[in-house]
Amino acid sequence: MAEPQPAPLPAREEAPTLEKQVIQLPDGRYLIVYGRPGA
Amino acid sequence: MPEVRLDPLRGQWVAYATERNDRTFLPAEDQCPLCPSGPEVPLDEFQVVVFENRFPAFGPSRPPGAGCEVIVYTAQHELTLAGLPAERVRLLIDVWADRYRELGGRPEVEYVYIFENKGAEVGVTLTHPHGQIYAMPFVPPFAELELRASGEHLDRTGRCLHCEELEKELEGPRRLFEAEGMAAFVPHAARWPYEVHLYPRRHQRSVADLDDSERWGLARALLRVAGAYDRWFGFSAPYVMALHQAPTDGRGWPEAHLHVEFYPPHRRADRLKYVAGVELGAGTFVNDTRPEETAAQLRSVI
Numbered sequence: 001m002a003e004p005q006p007a008p009l010p011a012r013e014e015a016p017t018l019e020k021q022v023i024q025l026p027d028g029r030y031l032i033v034y035g036r037p038g039a
Numbered sequence: 040m041p042e043v044r045l046d047p048l049r050g051q052w053v054a055y056a057t058e059r060n061d062r063t064f065l066p067a068e069d070q071c072p073l074c075p076s077g078p079e080v081p082l083d084e085f086q087v088v089v090f091e092n093r094f095p096a097f098g099p100s101r102p103p104g105a106g107c108e109v110i111v112y113t114a115q116h117e118l119t120l121a122g123l124p125a126e127r128v129r130l131l132i133d134v135w136a137d138r139y140r141e142l143g144g145r146p147e148v149e150y151v152y153i154f155e156n157k158g159a160e161v162g163v164t165l166t167h168p169h170g171q172i173y174a175m176p177f178v179p180p181f182a183e184l185e186l187r188a189s190g191e192h193l194d195r196t197g198r199c200l201h202c203e204e205l206e207k208e209l210e211g212p213r214r215l216f217e218a219e220g221m222a223a224f225v226p227h228a229a230r231w232p233y234e235v236h237l238y239p240r241r242h243q244r245s246v247a248d249l250d251d252s253e254r255w256g257l258a259r260a261l262l263r264v265a266g267a268y269d270r271w272f273g274f275s276a277p278y279v280m281a282l283h284q285a286p287t288d289g290r291g292w293p294e295a296h297l298h299v300e301f302y303p304p305h306r307r308a309d310r311l312k313y314v315a316g317v318e319l320g321a322g323t324f325v326n327d328t329r330p331e332e333t334a335a336q337l338r339s340v341i
Contacts, residue, residue, distance in 0.1 A: 015251040018133045025081075029093070034134045035086035036126075 143287025158277020
């Protein structure tokens with residue numbers, strides 16, 4: 001039986017942008033928020 | 040305050056973190072500290088967040104440079120890795136790469152260990168989908184053993200041991216799939232029933248080395264493996280997922296080959312495999328299943 005293959009990915013010319021924001025928490029620890037623009 | 044002690048008989052580090060004994064334990068869903076606006080993530084909404092573990096096993100000051108981070112995959116409490124969209128898993132991989140570079144760039148950090156415990160059966164205390172990252176001041180024993188074997192093989196033959204094993208596994212009965220630059224199999228000497236190893240076909244030392252296409256491939260492959268466990272067992276299956284990568288001590292580590300290892304604790308849907316007398320006391324795993332058979336079972340649902 002043929003092995004199932006995932007659907008082809010859309011062609012991409014460049015890697016998606018990674019947004020990153022570092023927040024200092026009141027107790028001194030850090031929180032880093034990651035995301036894609038517009039997502 | 041966490042500390043590490045060296046066991047002189049085994050030459051292995053042991054971590055002590057007594058504060059963890061009182062950490063949050065399986066809170067009610069409406070008390071989840073990883074949900075938006077909870078005590079750990081004071082934001083109304085987010086995609087992926089990373090924060091310093093309030094109950095670290097290592098660091099941040101003892102030993103210096105060590106640290107433990109929590110990485111929350113989504114704001115949606117009820118999801119699991121297997122249920123995330125591929126785009127979110129791809130974002131998660133980019134975050135892993137960023138943390139590998141940043142934490143590994145600290146001079147005291149020799150190894151960045153990224154992993155996920157899923158399910159109460161493997162000790163999870165918070166069910167919200169998340170993983171962990173340990174910035175370790177030493178190379179942990181399993182990574183050290185693998186690197187020693189692959190380093191000796193490289194010196195002797197000029198070839199990567201992982202690449203050779205991968206070639207053999209993809210020709211044999213334990214192969215699960217090969218797609219989009221990634222390959223998965225049940226290893227020849229699997230310790231755990233349903234253990235799966237997932238590799239990039241190219242010799243890449245870390246998740247940070249993967250190119251755009253390989254990161255998409257890894258995202259899809261992670262979803263296939265995690266989803267296959269759920270489908271085979273018939274429930275949201277627990278597992279430990281561990282990334283093995285090159286140490287970050289400044290050496291080149293040409294013998295390192297990134298891979299992801301999955302260890303589900305079930306030996307069948309209604310029975311768990313326990314690490315007990317032979318495994319704990321003698322260091323030898325006894326596996327109640329044959330890797331060739333578990334591979335065939337997983338292939339039917341992957």
